Amino acid sequence: MLQDLDAAMEAKGVDALIALGDSTFNNPELLYLVGCSIPRGGIYVKRRGQAPFLVVGETDLGSARLGRVRCVKSFGELGYYSLLAKDAKSAYIELIASVLGEVGVEGKVAIYGRHKANVILQVTSALQQRGLIVIQEDSPTLLEEVMMTKDDKEVEGIRLVGEAACSVIREIIEQLKSCKHEGNKLLYRSQELTVGRVKRLLKTLLAEHNLKAVEEPIFAPAPGSYDPHYTGLDSDPIVIGRPIVFDLFPQGGEGYYFDVTRTISIGTPDREFKRMYDDVFEAQQVAFDRLRSGMPAKEAMNIACEVFEKKGYSTPRTNHTPKQGFTHSLGHGVGLTIGERPYLSLYSQDIIVDRQVFTVEPGLYDAKLGGVRLEDVVVMEGGVARNITPLEKILIY
């Protein structure tokens, strides 16, 4: 949690943080530290034990003042435009130096945020030339560790995005159910229903719920769903009895994500598929029940693998790159990204602790039958997992 930042800096002997970016958009570290959306980003500096300082372009002052940093200045106030007039190439680096001088940064500095590789390298060498020590952190960095646990406001933010996302899934399922059947096809407004049509409707519903599909949602009919990242082609038909992996991972207005998957079928799928579904359901329930704070995250992965292996499926334990069976990890953290710690994977070094929010998403994949995945988001509280995904699990509609 953000309130742990100073303690984490202390523990790692870091005297100051700098976070950079040309936008807070898809720059979760900068977004986290400033607490608001800044279209053209900025320079965030914080000395240990002191209030942070933020510098943004003049046009972003209004946006930046909506965030959590009290001391916000503009590029102009720090002399950026005179620096530009003097030497446009070095102006940004000189501006950073000027900000560090203003804040009185000394000693060991850690750099965060996303930027182009050449900018990170330039800033690093400029800091070093000024006598600062730029810390080279392994992952998880101290900021990743801070961000790995969520405070009440963050959990509530994620939960609200989840509520809206689950409503959208339910509305799509209602639409599928209301389609007429013609042979093994579904008809929507007298036309054959395709993935393209569903996705258009899906994107409209997301917009209506103020959710953003930052990356393409997955609506993948079998057997294409055999590839966990197959998102479904617009031309794919929706066929009765052919199950669909429906994975939605939208972002809400404040930047928080949710990530939920259901596997659904209009009409009854093969009996073998049904068995695969039940096995995934069981693995997820076992994982929910046995998740405990204090447990290594890889242990959760091992629990799911055990369930699957007992039933004869391949897993990443039986084969590093299984072509079928359980072919991915059990889950990942959810927050301002959908790919953060803790990682519930075989080689994860993360520990499950209270206030983490992550997915539990076992899946089984078969080249002929397609894929099954069930994914919920849980928050660790009082040592156990609380599911914050308000959506039933029904295979056959």
Add this chain to the structure above:
Amino acid sequence: MLQDLDAAMEAKGVDALIALGDSTFNNPELLYLVGCSIPRGGIYVKRRGQAPFLVVGETDLGSARLGRVRCVKSFGELGYYSLLAKDAKSAYIELIASVLGEVGVEGKVAIYGRHKANVILQVTSALQQRGLIVIQEDSPTLLEEVMMTKDDKEVEGIRLVGEAACSVIREIIEQLKSCKHEGNKLLYRSQELTVGRVKRLLKTLLAEHNLKAVEEPIFAPAPGSYDPHYTGLDSDPIVIGRPIVFDLFPQGGEGYYFDVTRTISIGTPDREFKRMYDDVFEAQQVAFDRLRSGMPAKEAMNIACEVFEKKGYSTPRTNHTPKQGFTHSLGHGVGLTIGERPYLSLYSQDIIVDRQVFTVEPGLYDAKLGGVRLEDVVVMEGGVARNITPLEKILIY
């Protein structure tokens, strides 16, 4: 253009490129080099004069094979999972080393793509430890220079996004025009029309046109539009005679963006506002007419400033951080981002050349009257600017 890559490497004495990222999403450099969307990113390596090599996770093999890199391997094929089992912390860095060995990289290496600062620093020091020289480039890097000009397919990609974006704007305007009036308010389905309602409709239309509003679109009624980045609050009412800055910058399916702004008013605005509008219109026309390949990009900015200064407005030339008048730059490149070179700003060091695609967007801002901005996208062809924005400019509807 991508076909210039080897020549650009030659000119800068670069022996090999590496591009990194945990997704191609919002990682324009990686997206550009691989030519397809890869959900979890990858490692791209190219030696000068040779075909590139790409390594991705097993689940992304299908996605990666849709791109332009012929030689694609999986993490597993490069031994990643054995590296993970041996030492999870160093596995990613060891994987990169293994890829470089596979490709036979030697000499001077440049790193591209976006990643967390700590990953960039780790990779850099790992390369240096292996005897490679990591080049520290100022902006524009060689890849920025290559990306600054667009080939026919890219121009067409941008143009198509523009066509769809302009249709969306036209549809919104039609909706505004069809609203009933009650006093100075507009009624939509018997309810007072607000920015929130317009934006919901806008997002639905974008989804229907397969466009993504990656960042919040601007639909900003006066006087809030005085701040060029004010996006409009959901609760802002649409009032007759109060003009709106409508700035749309969506991304299409292939990753290309468009960026277009119109200033519109339902009913007649103040006469002073009308004059401001005409002055912005004139500045844009003058810029269109006088843009020439070979011209320094800052010269285009100077041309717009001259028009405004003659009419008595402040510009960034008369005051580094003007509070009113023309308060921003004239334009920026458009491609896989909406913030790339060439920059048409006062201190730009870019040169306008054929095949660049960029915005021309003069604006005037007044604390009482609000803002006017008109923004079109042009492509430089045969030495002059061709406007690829199929949308009329009408202030009063």
